[in-house]
Amino acid sequence: MRSVSFSMNISLDGYCDHTMFNPSEEVLEYFTATLSGVDLLFFGRVMYQLMFPYWADVAQTKSGTATENRFAERLTAIDRVVMSRSLNSVDDKTRIVRSHPAEELLKLKQQPGDKISVDSVSLLPEFIQAGLIDEFQLVVHPVMVGQGRPLLTGGSLQETLNLKLVDTIAFKSGNVALHYLKQ
Incomplete structure (x- = not known):
């Protein structure tokens, strides 16, 4: 059975709004390394639309730094599933799932393959409840933003x-990567 990893950037005050962070080169190198054993990305619509087409454009044009280009190339090479009721089209490496995200992730987890990386705050409680997340990789940024989507909401x-x-x-930039396994 494949393992499922939840990866997310988070502010010191618990928010996951990627538009508030400016990851350092070393943080991007860390995330590129975490993708080395991943062969499927599972996104919610919001995260998918945040990550793509931005990183796809960087991978194609090589418009970033060397570190950004490596991250973009690795990220865009991986097959993707996006959970969405509203998206009408996606790129050729992405498949849209319209309903029952936990059932879909369980089915994917039971298929042969390497690790699945989940990047969706909105789906996290459902996936935790279903026992589908095996590890958590959180990068805490040294900022307090006071707004955005919290990692988990009360209840x-x-x-x-x-x-x-x-x-x-602990990175020189002040970021801290935390890697947890489910007990």
Whole structure:
């Protein structure tokens, strides 16, 4: 069975609005490395539209720094699933799923392959409740933004999820990568 990893950037005050962060080169290198064992990305619509076409354009035009270009190339090479009721079209490496995201992720998890990376704050509580997330990779940015989407909202989990910290990386930029496994 494939493992499922939840990866997310988060502010010090718990918000996940990527438009508020400016990841350093070392953070992008970290995320590029975390994608090395991933062969499927599972996005919600908001995250998909934030990440693509931006990174697809960087991969195609090589318009970023060397680190940004490497991240863009790796990210866009991976097959994707996007959960959306409103998207009408996506790129050729992406498949739209319209309903039952936890059932779809379970089906994908049971198929042969490498790791699945989930990048969707809106779907996180449902996936946790279904027991589908095996690890969490959070990069905490040294900013407080006071707004945006929180990682979890009050009451979104029915029971406490205990995690085991397996790795911590402190970056020169002040970011901290936290890697947890589900216990």
